[in-house]
Amino acid sequence: MKANLSMGYNFNSLHTSYDFAYHSTTTEKDWHIFHMHEGMEFIYVHEGRGYAIIDQKIYDIGPRSLVYFQPYQLHGTKVYLDQGGVYARSILSLEPSELYPYLQPYPALKSFFYTLWKSKLTSQIITQLPENNPLENMFSHYHPILNQGANHDLKEEFTLFFITFLQYVKSVWHGQRHENDPITLSKSTYIEKIMAWIEDNYTKEFHLEDLSKELHLSQHYIAHLFHNSTGTNITQYLIARRMRQACWLLRNSTLSIQQICLRVGLSNVSYFCKKFKEYTGRTPLKYRTQKGQTI
Structure with missing residues (x-):
C-alpha cells in the first residue's frame, strides 16, 4: 500500500x-x-x-x-x-x-x-x-x-x-441524485445479511456455526465470501463493531470497564482491554479521560 x-x-x-x-x-x-x-x-x-x-x-x-x-x-x-x-x-x-x-x-x-x-x-x-x-x-x-x-x-x-x-x-x-440503493449483487446481499446478523448479535458470545445456520450457508463459504468481499475477516469486523460500541459507552455512560466489557459481548476484561488498545491506541481508562477524534 x-x-x-x-x-x-x-x-x-x-x-x-x-x-x-x-x-x-x-x-x-x-x-x-x-x-x-x-x-x-x-x-x-x-x-x-x-x-x-x-x-x-x-x-x-x-x-x-x-x-x-x-x-x-x-x-x-x-x-x-x-x-x-x-x-x-x-x-x-x-x-x-x-x-x-x-x-x-x-x-x-x-x-x-x-x-x-x-x-x-x-x-x-x-x-x-x-x-x-x-x-x-x-x-x-x-x-x-x-x-x-x-x-x-x-x-x-x-x-x-x-x-x-x-x-x-x-x-x-437534496438536489443531486443520492446513491440511495445499495448494490444488489447476490454476493453483496449475503455480506449485508452477515453484517446485519452481527449487528443483532454482537453483544452475545459469537459462534460461526450460529451464523451458518441462520443463513443456510457453510461456515467455510461464509468466511471465504466475507473476506474476499470486505478485505477483512468476520472476527476482525466483529471486534471493530464491539470496540465501536465500547467507545460510545466510555464517552457517554458511567458504566465500569467490566460492565462495558460484558455489554459488548466479551467476558474477559483483560482481553477486552488488550483489543481496545489495539483498536484505539489507548486503554479504556485513558480513552474515557482523554479527548480524541479519529479511531
Missing part, C-alpha cells in the same frame, strides 16, 4: 479538532479496515472507483462522489485499481460540537449541520457531482492556506472554509 497522506492538517493547537487531507492518493489496492470516528468525516473522490460500506449496506462510489460518515458510525471502503490506476480523495474530519457554535448566525445552515450530526439519514452518498464543481476548487484554494502551520489566522481561515463547504453540501444534498 502506497498512500500519500502528507497533506493532512491537525489543528489541536487551536484547541479544536479538525483534519483536512487534500488529494491523498493510493496507487495500489487499498483497504481501510472497518473503523469509526468520534467526529464527522467527509470523503470527496477525485479518481478511482469502488464501494463504501455504511451501516451494513454496500454503495458504489466513483469520481465526484461525496461520502459522509456520522460520528461513531462503523464503515469501510474498497477501491478497484487496475495497473497504473490511482485512488485520489480529499478527506475532511471534524468534531461537530466545536464547529456548531460558529453556525449560530446562520440558522438554516445550523439546522442542516445538526441534521447531519444527529439525525438518522436516508442517504450519505452523493454521486455524479458536476465536473469542476465548487468542492474541487474550494479544496485546491484552501489547501495552501491551511498548510501555513501555526498561523494566527488559521482558525478563522478554517472556519470560513468549513462554512463555505457546508453551504455547498447543503445546496446539493
